[in-house]
Amino acid sequence: MTAKGWRPVLQWAAAVASIAAVTAGGKLVGLNATTIGYVFLVVVLLLTMWGGLALGLAMSILATACFNFFFLPPYYTFTIEEPANWIALSAFLVTSIVVGRLVVLARRQAERAETRRREIETLYGLSMDLFTSTTRVAPLGEAAGRALTLLGASAGGLVLFEGGNSYRQQVVWWTGPRGDEVEDIVAGVGRHSQPVQLPSRFGTDFYLPLVLGGRASGVLVARGAHTSKEALESVARLVAIAVEREKYIEESAHLGALREADALKTSLLRAISHDLTTPLTSISIRTEGLKRHAARDSDLAEDVNGIAEDTSRLRRRIEGLLAMARLEGGTIRPRPEPTPPGDLFRAVRENLPRVFESRSVTARVEPDCPDAYVDPSLALEVLVNFVENADRVSPAGEPLELFARKHPLAGDQVRIEVLDRGPGIGAIENSSALSPSDVPGRGLGLEIARSLAAASGGSIGLSNRPGGGAVARLDLPAAPAIVAREEV
């Protein structure tokens, strides 16, 4: 027999001995029946508290017998003469049993409270472990393990599902043996998000899903646990929250990095546009000063005009690139507004004075042509690009035409065309003398135009013009027609 096995025997022997000692002591001192009754009662209560209800019950019967035998007349018999003594004896027995029971109940309650306190302390410790320090999942498993041990589980583990798939199990922490059946149980618990409880050699095995709302993100296993299911479920919930938090921290770090990259891009764009625009402004102002001085020297004037033209082309290219970058980076969105095509044509003329001075450019808007619903600055970039290209491929003196009308097929669109009498697009593709930016679809300028048109909800196209030359088309959404309700 083990030391533990001896314990009840010793307890009972000690209890009997203490009743005997009280009896002998009482007899020696010559205590009266009332006093010894109280002493017996106190001893029986103490023994009940110490040894439990069964021991207490047995000791109350033994004490009653001793009380009767040694202290109630006639002494040394179990007979009782006076009826009052019967009552005293019965009262003693009932009191000792009832109070004994109460004492035991109180003690059990205290023990349960103590257990709950320990559980809560453990859960608190776990929550602190989980939420104050961890930034990775490994310490999460260790913290859960510590909590399970404190709650009396002999073994256990924490399994997380990768991407919510219960068959892709990542074992974060595990103690004790782990067979294939464990993996299957874990997968089943994860799929159904329902806890499973199985009896085992050491107690009960709990498989608790880590669920917060939707699907299980993993399973917490507690083997041979003697603690309450509620406490284990609390642990599982805490771990589930911690896992979610982990995921969230990871995602927000990623988002933060993206935001930072975006902010960097924005400030870079801002800096570039400022740092390029300021010297360009200075250059164009000085060029105009030079133009004035060069008015008398035609060779010089031509050169200076060339510089002015190149400067403004450079500026437009930079603006186009920046606009494209801003649109793609999402730092600006197109701000469409109803825009009359005539306004766009006028703005083109202001942007390309040299083209309009050097050749005849006619602009025409059909009477029934609706306004375009477009970001004016984007549409302008596209048209300026078209006209510049048309000007460069057209022989000197050949006119250009700007034409706006309702789209012939789609009534909710506006078609704006730039027509030239250049070599047309088939010829351009065969020409080796032209730079790539003149070749439709391949040059930087047209690439920018295509991207800006697309951002405006429109499209561009290029085709040969009947009778020679090319037609560059920009199709844009039409602004909804609203009619004024006011009489003349």
Place this chain on the structure above:
Amino acid sequence: MVDDDPGIRESLSKELRSAGYETIAASDGREGFALTKARSPDLVLTDLAMPVSDGYELISAIRASLTTPIIVLSVRSGDPDIVRALDLGADDYVTKPFSVTELLARVRSQLRRSAKLLSTVLAFEGLTIDLDRRHVVQKGREVRLTPTEFALLELLATNAGRPVLLDQIIARVWHGAPATTGDTVRVHMSALRRKLEPDSANPRYIVNEPWVGYRFIAEPLT
């Protein structure tokens, strides 16, 4: 002229001087305001983004006590910055890089406006507007306008050469009526333009100022 970039200050001063104007240059808003107070120029040209004290600060400071015309030199067209500057009291803007010719035209227009006495008959090339008789003649033919259209035309023409904000139009023509939106303004404006413009492909009088409002572009006859 207020700009933090010495290159622009120097080149622009030179151009303005050769156009016959006298210039004073400052490198930030505070210095600009001090010089405006001390020398009372006829016109202020200012950049918006400047270290220490920016263009907005300068515009607010000037508008608190002076009516000196202000033209803003802005980096990007269609920027909310421009609307903000106009709201604060700037009279016009040009976007960098601008042409000197364009800037000089704006400067002339502002100087003329501030010097001009309020006349009741506004005359432009091919267009006469009699404000008292509410009579509009375009190339010899009378243009019949609705009261709203006339109010629009009056507001724009008395501010000829200067951008008028959508909000200002709503406040002045519709007296800030709550349901008035940019769309309402656009509808009446396009009706007005249909009646006024001889060729819609080449507007001569009124143009959209993207995201800002409208501008009356014809030069007043003197």
